[in-house]
Amino acid sequence: MRIIDAKGKACPMPVIMAKQAISEGETAFTILVDNTTAVGNLQRLAGNQGFDAAVTEGEGVYSLAFVKNGDAPAPAAEDAAPAACGAGYSVFVGRDIIGSGDRELGTNLMRMFFYTLAQSDDLPRSILFMNAGVKLPTEDEQVIEHLKALVEKGVEVQVCGTCLNFYGLSDKLAVGTVSNMYDIVSQMQAAAKVITV
Template identity: 35%
Template structure:
C-alpha cells in the first residue's frame, strides 16, 4: 500500500500510517511519501515500538518511508498514539500557549499589533519553541485571514509544532480554514501540556 503524505505535517502522516497498518493484509508493506522531517522521525519511533522493518529512501524533495510489519498491528486511538511519537526537541525550549488573537489586556488593537510583533520575533530568533499551541480565539492566528501565517510557517520549518485546538476551530467555524500546522483534540492537547516542562501562556 502507498500513501502520499507530502505537504502534511506531524502528526498527520503518522496517524495515516497507523490507520493504514491496521488495514494491511499479511505480507503487505506500507510506503509513505513524506516531506516533513519531524514526521519521518516519528515514523522511526513508530517502527521501533511496533517492531516494523524501516526503510528510508530520499527522493530529492521528499522521502519514501517503507514500513514492513512483523505482525498484525491494531491501533484503536491512532491520533493519541501518533502524538506519543512526537519529539518536542530541547528541554530548554518552551511550549507557548496562545489563548487569544491579541495579547495583553486593555487596547485590543494594540494587542493585535503586539501579537504580530511577538510572533515575528519568535520566527527570527535563535531559540525555537518546542510548540505553539492555539486555543479559543487564538486559533484565528492559524487560519485564513491571519496576518502571521508566514511567520508561523517559518517557525514550523524550523522545527516548532503548530497545534490548533479542534473545539476552538469548530466554535469559530474555521475547521476547514486552517492554513498552518495541525488540529489537535483537547485530550491530546492536555497530554502535551501536562507532560512537558516549560509551558508559557501568552
C-alpha cells in the same frame, strides 16, 4: 560494563550523567532510569551522539544499553542536548490579542510576538492555540507567515479543533494541525515550561 544508576533523578540529571560517560570515552554502558520522559530524552541523546540505546523494562525500571554505532555525532549535538533534556518550552495562545485593553494594539503586539519568535534561535517545541487564539493560524496573514517559518524549523503547531469548529473556522486552517485536548495537554506536560500569551 559500567552501569549508571539514574533512578529517582529529575531531569536533566539522567542526560547529564549519560553525557558525562560519553565524554569520558565510554562506548558501551547501561543507564537505569524510572520514568518515560528520561527514556525519551536519553534516546534522543543516543541518536544525536551516534549511539544505539536498546530499552528493557522491568518493575518500573528502564534500562538503556548505550552502544556506539559508528554514526558520527550530529554537528549540533551540543546545542540539541539542553532542548532534549529540558524538553524545551511550549507556547500557549488562548486569545487573539496580547493582553487586555485596546484590540488594535493587542493585534500588533501578537504579530510582533510571532515575528520575534520566528527570528529567535531558541524555538519552542510546540505552539498551542485555543479559544479565540485559533483565529491567528486561520485569519491573520502575518501570523500565518511566521507560523509557517516556525513549522519549517521543526516547531509543532497544534490548533484546537473544538475551537475551530465553534468559530466556524474548520476549513480555514492555514498552518498547523487540528488537535484536541489530549494532545494539547500532552504537549504541556512534556514541556519543561509553558509560556502563556
